[in-house]
Amino acid sequence: MISDLASRLREGTKKSHTVAENTAFMQCFLKGIVEKQSFRALIANLYFIYSALEVELQHHIAHPVVGMIGFPELHRQKNLEKDLVFYYGEDWRQQIVALNSTNTYVARIHEIAKTEPVLLVAHAYVRYMGDLSGGQSLRTMVRSAIQLPVDRGTALYEFDTLTTAEARKACKGKYRHALNSLPLEEDFSQRIIDEANYAFQLNHNILHELEIDLKAAIGEDVFNLIVSQHNINSTNNSNHHASVNLVAAE
Numbered sequence: 001m002i003s004d005l006a007s008r009l010r011e012g013t014k015k016s017h018t019v020a021e022n023t024a025f026m027q028c029f030l031k032g033i034v035e036k037q038s039f040r041a042l043i044a045n046l047y048f049i050y051s052a053l054e055v056e057l058q059h060h061i062a063h064p065v066v067g068m069i070g071f072p073e074l075h076r077q078k079n080l081e082k083d084l085v086f087y088y089g090e091d092w093r094q095q096i097v098a099l100n101s102t103n104t105y106v107a108r109i110h111e112i113a114k115t116e117p118v119l120l121v122a123h124a125y126v127r128y129m130g131d132l133s134g135g136q137s138l139r140t141m142v143r144s145a146i147q148l149p150v151d152r153g154t155a156l157y158e159f160d161t162l163t164t165a166e167a168r169k170a171c172k173g174k175y176r177h178a179l180n181s182l183p184l185e186e187d188f189s190q191r192i193i194d195e196a197n198y199a200f201q202l203n204h205n206i207l208h209e210l211e212i213d214l215k216a217a218i219g220e221d222v223f224n225l226i227v228s229q230h231n232i233n234s235t236n237n238s239n240h241h242a243s244v245n246l247v248a249a250e
């Protein structure tokens with residue numbers, strides 16, 4: 001049976017997406033202000049998130065619903081390890097520390113994996129569809145803002161088996177089809193949408209916590225200037241602005 005979960009998720013999280021992309025952290029990114037220490041801290045915190053998510057997705061590989069959105073080609077843990085070696089050195093494991101907001105996010109992933117594993121769908125959707133979409137323009141911004149050696153420093157946004165825009169687009173299509181084909185019990189779609197909104201909130205909290213150091217690094221004046229500029233909304237097709245164009249160019 002085919003549902004419309006993919007478009008319901010997209011519509012149902014539009015506001016949360018706008019809030020997340022309008023965090024000062026992301027706005028700095030989009031305006032070409034990428035501060036290396038803050039970026040590596042983001043990578044480190046995402047490492048904790050993806051490690052938890054991917055361990056649980058793997059653990060539920062035989063689950064009739066969760067198994068369908070496993071998509072190992074999208075998994076980020078190994079790529080994040082490459083970035084961590086690059087930014088912190090071989091002893092990165094001893095150096096990275098999770099933020100409070102990250103610990104809350106990780107705990108939520110493990111909690112639902114135990115109590116209601118179907119909700120893992122929401123967390124996978126928010127991260128992987130994001131990496132395949134806006135993540136690609138963020139990659140461009142990071143690479144042009146900080147001088148990175150070829151092939152280093154942005155593995156987070158790179159997919160070994162999806163190297164072209166067409167391949168990533170096709171994968172998004174496959175992902176949406178998988179979402180629409182999930183054998184869900186009635187009414188569970190709304191629970192997944194609610195959890196996806198919560199996942200956006202958890203991501204937003206991390207970005208917000210990272211802003212403390214970012215603000216200190218770039219200076220309060222620059223930071224406040226960026227925050228004061230008008231909001232954007234990338235998932236609203238009628239709105240044309242720089243970040244949309246960057247992704248559309250994909």
Ligand code: HEM
Nearest residue numbers: 010020021026125126129130133134203234235243244247
């Ligand atoms: C500056 C930051 C961001 C930009 C510029 C951005 C941009 C975009 C764009 C252009 C799309 C594609 C919309 C389309 O297909 O028409 C997209 C989709 C998406 N983004 Fe973002 N995004 C950002 C941040 C985030 C964050 C922080 C998250 C969550 C952690 C996220 C999650 C998603 C998801 C789940 C989708 C897929 C929506 C769907 O088609 O179902 N994005 N983003």
